[in-house]
Amino acid sequence: MKTFVKLISLVVVIASIMAIFSGCGSSNPGANSDAAPPAPAENNTAKAPVLKAAMITPQKLGDNGPIDACYAGLQEGGKDFGYEIKVLEPESGEYEDSIRAMCDEGYTLIFTIFSQMQDALSRVAPEYPDVHFVQILGDLDMDNVKTLNFKDQEASFLSGIVAAKMTKTGKVAVIGGAEVGDNIRNIAGFEAGAREADPNITATHLYVGSFEDPTKGKELATTLLNDNYDIILEVCASSSMGIREAIKAKGGTTYMIGNCVDESMAIPGQVPCSNFTNYRSWFYNTMKEVAGGKFETGVISQGLAEDAVDCVFADDSVMAVPQEIKDIVESYKQKIINGEIVPPSEIKN
Incomplete structure (x- = not known):
């Protein structure tokens, strides 16, 4: 009898041990209802x-020019590289506060x-050394600022060549928005190009x-047209809307040279090319x-060699510019790229 009891006890012990090992090896966390659920695996991947x-x-969207082009790049970059993007259009006097607000909201x-925003940025940038700033047009040289020109x-030198070859009166002009860096460069290049093609040409500029x-x-353009100037380069953003009206109203062989974007459709048949x-x-x-974890700082200038600028002719279906003029422009383009x-x-006066 004692032997039988011992045998029964041994069987119970063996069964209990097997049950314990069976519970530990189960892939079903509910197999042992008394067991605590396994702790979740720790996620060491940093977000x-x-x-x-x-x-x-400082200028509003909807100019069909540089501001809209900037915004297009911002949108494309945001989509392709996963940026959250935002646009502010502050009034004069609000620039500094607007920059600080974006920094404080975590925009890096x-x-x-x-250039009208440069002074405000020069004061704010040192306060936020971890923020990457890009000044579009200017001469600001700071540790966390990239200035692009x-x-x-x-x-404009190339469009000056076009103007000199197309003018019927021998008088061409530039209307700029203000006496600022990019406007000055445009005027200098245009007048030099026009005189390169025709040393006797009359070239002037107004702001x-x-x-x-x-x-x-429109008032300035009308004055120039009435004074027998027949080709005008515009470098004045939304102010150019008035220039378009004056050129269109004058008609005939009067032309506007566009700026920043291809403006050939602005006045079909009267815009031979655009800067x-x-x-x-x-x-x-x-x-x-x-x-990608990089950011180049400093004052950087880019031109024809970097595909940053060009003289773009109207499509032939909009305005046919003589191939001879296009060939001359291409020749000068290569000379500029080669440094000749x-x-x-x-x-220059």
Whole structure:
């Protein structure tokens, strides 16, 4: 009897041991209802920071020119590289506060557009050393700032060649928005190009005093047209809307040369070419750079060799420019790229 009891006890012990091992090896966490659920695995993967880029512009969107081109680059960069993007359009006097607001909201890549914002950025940038700032047009040289400039004079030199070859009166002009760096470079290049093609040409320039005054733009253009100037290069943003009206009203063989974007459709048949400036690529390429963990600082100028500027002719279906003129322009373009010709960036009297 004792032997039988011992045998039964031994069987119970063996069964209990087997049950314990069976429970430990189960892939079903509910197999042992008394057991605590396994602790979740610790996630040691750091969450990537959100990329945030802001564009602060003193001129409004909807100019069909540089501001819209900048915004297109911002949008494309945001989509391709995963940025959260934002645009501010502050009034004069609000620039500094707008830059600080974007920094405080966690935007670590901030584009400030045109030289009128440079002073505000120079005061704010040192307060936020970890923020990457991009000054579009200017001469600001700081540790966390990239300042980008076009060699506007190169494209304008080519459009000056076009103007000299197409004018019927021997009188061509530039209407600028203000006496600022990019306008000065455009005027210098255009007048030099026109005189290169025709040393006897009359070339002059006027300033609107604003980039958003179409009425004054039209007034100046009308004055020039009445004085027998028949080709006008515009470098005055929204003020150029008035220039378009004056050129269109005058008709005939009077022409406007566009700026920043292809403006041939602005006045079909009266815009032979445009000075193209690649604002879009500046935004897109910088956003790509920062997303890859890099950021080049300093004052940087880009021109024909970098595909940053160009002289873009109207499509033949809109306005047919003689092939001879196109060939001459191409020849000068290669000379500039090769360094044989260096268009001036300062206006010569």
